[in-house]
Amino acid sequence: MVSYIKSVQNLINEFRKLPGIGPKSARRIVFYLIKLPKDQIHKFSDALIELKEKIRFCKICNNISEQDICNICSDDSRNKSIMCIVEKVSDVLVIESTGEYKGLYHVLGGLLSPIDNIGPDDLRIPQILEKLKSYETKELIIALNPTVEGDSTSMYLIKLIKPLNINITRLASGIAVGGDIEYADEITLGRAITDRRTI
Secondary structure, three states, X not given: OOOOOHHHHHHHHHHXXXXXXXXXXXXXXXXXXXXXXXXXXXXXXXXXXXXXHHOEEOOOOOOEEOOOXXXXXXXXXXXXXXXXEEOOHHXXXXXXXXXOOOEEEEEOOOOOEXXXXXXXXXXXXXXXXXXXXXXXXXXXXXXXXXXXXXXXXXXXXXXXXXXXXXXXXXOXXXXXXXXXHHHXXXXXXXXXXXXXXXX
């Protein structure tokens, strides 16, 4: 095993803690940073510190913001009768990038997982009911990943919200655009057939 000087190894170890960064990627990043001029390293570290100091979670939807209330919740042009429930902040950014959705959000901050001791109170689920009533929500879109945890969280939410007589919808799922039916797994293909729509 290759042994690096302590300062290099420490930084490699820190980068390895990031999602999607393995040992080789961590090494590549560290050796790239070593070559950078000192002023660029300071800009990089200042940006990290600024991120931690300025970013907070929106008091209404749990999205990231530099204010108490995020840009989406404070935008009067948004349709307040529709709410989309997502797992994480990055899901908001992806949905917003489509330009198709103009309603509000609620970021859970995770998914129900009894194995990991993650329950409804850990995910800001109790706040959903308050928001649905205060905004007189007509439609609730559940936009959670089609995983075991995502599906169980969706089912929990549906059971919780059904008595409020709010229209509950889920994102359609199935074959990706440009995908090939031959290479689709049975679950994906099954969802595509079940979620088919009239054209």
